Amino acid sequence: MTDVLIVGAGPAGLSAALACREQGLSVRVVDEFYRPGGRLLGQLHEEPDGQWWNGLEEAAKLHDKALQAGVDIRCGVSVYNVAKADGNWQAFTTEGVCEVPALLLATGASETAVPVPGWTLPGVMSIGAAQVMTNVQRVRPGERGVVIGINVLSVAIARELQLAGIHVDRMVLPALSPVTSSAGHPEKVMESMLRVAHLAPSPLIRLGSRLVQSLGLQKRGIRFYPSGGIRMWGIPFQLRTAALEIVGTGQVEGVRIARISPEGVPVPGSEKIIPADFVCIAGGLSPLAELAAVAGCAFAYLPSLGGHVPLHNERMQTSLPGLYVAGNITGIESAKVAIAQGTVAGLSIAADLGKLREPEPLRHAMERVCLVRQQAAIQFHPDIALGRERLHQMYEQAQAM
Amino acid sequence: MTSPDMVICRCEEVGLGKLLQTAAAHGCSARELKLRTRAGMGTCGGRSCRSLILAMLEESASQAPGHDMPLGCQPPVRPVSFSMLGGTE
Ligand SMILES: Cc1cc2nc3c(=O)[nH]c(=O)nc-3n(C[C@H](O)[C@H](O)[C@H](O)COP(=O)(O)OP(=O)(O)OC[C@H]3O[C@@H](n4cnc5c(N)ncnc54)[C@H](O)[C@@H]3O)c2cc1C
Numbered sequence: 001m002t003d004v005l006i007v008g009a010g011p012a013g014l015s016a017a018l019a020c021r022e023q024g025l026s027v028r029v030v031d032e033f034y035r036p037g038g039r040l041l042g043q044l045h046e047e048p049d050g051q052w053w054n055g056l057e058e059a060a061k062l063h064d065k066a067l068q069a070g071v072d073i074r075c076g077v078s079v080y081n082v083a084k085a086d087g088n089w090q091a092f093t094t095e096g097v098c099e100v101p102a103l104l105l106a107t108g109a110s111e112t113a114v115p116v117p118g119w120t121l122p123g124v125m126s127i128g129a130a131q132v133m134t135n136v137q138r139v140r141p142g143e144r145g146v147v148i149g150i151n152v153l154s155v156a157i158a159r160e161l162q163l164a165g166i167h168v169d170r171m172v173l174p175a176l177s178p179v180t181s182s183a184g185h186p187e188k189v190m191e192s193m194l195r196v197a198h199l200a201p202s203p204l205i206r207l208g209s210r211l212v213q214s215l216g217l218q219k220r221g222i223r224f225y226p227s228g229g230i231r232m233w234g235i236p237f238q239l240r241t242a243a244l245e246i247v248g249t250g251q252v253e254g255v256r257i258a259r260i261s262p263e264g265v266p267v268p269g270s271e272k273i274i275p276a277d278f279v280c281i282a283g284g285l286s287p288l289a290e291l292a293a294v295a296g297c298a299f300a301y302l303p304s305l306g307g308h309v310p311l312h313n314e315r316m317q318t319s320l321p322g323l324y325v326a327g328n329i330t331g332i333e334s335a336k337v338a339i340a341q342g343t344v345a346g347l348s349i350a351a352d353l354g355k356l357r358e359p360e361p362l363r364h365a366m367e368r369v370c371l372v373r374q375q376a377a378i379q380f381h382p383d384i385a386l387g388r389e390r391l392h393q394m395y396e397q398a399q400a401m
Numbered sequence: 402m403t404s405p406d407m408v409i410c411r412c413e414e415v416g417l418g419k420l421l422q423t424a425a426a427h428g429c430s431a432r433e434l435k436l437r438t439r440a441g442m443g444t445c446g447g448r449s450c451r452s453l454i455l456a457m458l459e460e461s462a463s464q465a466p467g468h469d470m471p472l473g474c475q476p477p478v479r480p481v482s483f484s485m486l487g488g489t490e
């Protein structure tokens with residue numbers, strides 16, 4: 001019999017599986033992608049100490065360890081429903097029903113789209129899709145790309161595309177619309193980039209400090225932002241330019257852009273069409289928590305964590321006994337945090353099933369999450385720690401009721 | 402500047418104009434908007450458009466999302482065949 005089922009073979013799921021196995025539990029991991037690693041696959045960035053973080057290698061290491069430890073990993077299997085039955089959890093998978101005392105949801109995050117007129121044309125893809133094509137499948141997304149949406153994720157991936165020899169012509173904002181809200185507002189984009197840049201040592205700090213140096217104070221800065229943009233690794237970051245439409249017949253042929261005011265309003269007469277054969281849209285990430293919703297978990301809406309997250313405590317227990325969460329489903333953070341959270345979830349499950357041999361490792365693992373969070377090279381939101389605190393308070397309040 | 406034809410829900414092909422009009426005409430909650438327009442009821446289960454619909458309501462009708470998971474999530478959360486749900490071939 002399987003003690004624990006883990007949905008998601010990303011960094012959180014794999015590290016949780018290892019922690020469970022080390023306490024003697026029998027563990028199965030399912031993932032709908034054809035290979036394990038989750039969003040680790042494709043990550044490539046420089047750490048503050050100058051070392052490179054290669055997600056493919058990290059994924060392979062975790063996968064090997066999990067296999068050696070005897071974790072049963074099944075790829076190409078989706079979970080489409082979960083339900084409680086006689087004190088156990090039932091997961092409905094495309095390989096049949098799996099019933100377990102403990103269920104861990106480590107389903108990660110999904111990307112938010114940026115609708116721009118023409119975004120349904122072939123050749124338009126999310127920035128994450130471009131990352132997977134380039135770094136995992138090793139397929140060139142195109143010859144000349146435009147990135148629409150400037151945020152931590154799109155900056156990191158634009159750099160990866162460039163390292164792979166793919167030409168990123170420029171990065172621009174989406175046109176202001178009722179669906180793009182602050183992503184189309186230069187002042188707000190600048191503000192959020194600068195706030196994150198101050199926290200993340202690399203590579204954003206360099207972008208951030210260059211923005212600060214060349215622009216002085218931010219309000220004034222965005223007014224005098226050069227129309228050609230500021231170059232970072234040779235890619236123009238055009239915070240005062242918006243994509244009004246993606247044009248082409250049958251596939252992407254170009255992008256109609258315009259200069260915009262600091263509030264995002266197009267400057268009349270500044271429109272032009274620039275050629276491109278692929279476009280990446282980047283609206284950021286939000287926790288993929290559909291299974292937790294179906295299970296009936298209580299939720300909290302915390303923008304600093306990326307949106308709606310299942311209520312949980314520092315031991316990764318949700319409001320429902322036997323149901324746990326770890327990784328980006330709990331809030332958008334870097335892969336190292338996901339790994340640390342996975343360890344906590346695994347040990348926490350072992351404790352609840354009466355298999356944790358000693359309490360020390362769980363306490364250490366919880367402390368480690370905070371430490372890793374503080375040192376993270378990529379921070380997706382400046383108020384993550386505050387968001388976490390708020391979440392745990394809400395959990396305690398809900399439990400007390 | 403906003404294009405009414407711009408698709409928001411790709412699965413059900415619902416445009417921005419239709420969503421804005423419906424929201425204005427009926428003062429809709431996210432859930433009511435979904436039931437009236439089918440936006441969010443397609444094969445992806447709203448994974449692609451849910452956050453866009455919420456952003457739109459927040460921007461156009463000042464409805465900030467609450468703590469409850471909006472627009473519900475119904476099983477199956479992935480497209481599956483009837484036989485998988487227990488039917489016979
Ligand atoms: C496009 C993209 C790029 C990113 N780039 C970076 C980066 O450069 N650096 C960084 O630190 N972080 C990055 N992140 C953040 C990233 O989410 C974390 O680094 C980390 O991968 C989160 O780990 P996780 O285990 O929580 O989830 P993931 O790594 O996302 O793994 C979740 C897994 O669950 C599976 N899954 C989901 N739902 C189901 C289901 N119903 N049934 C079966 N399987 C399911 C998925 O297939 C996936 O493999 C990126 C995220 C995305 C989406």
Ligand code: FES
Nearest residue numbers: 410411412443447
């Ligand atoms: S895009 Fe709306 S349901 Fe899929």
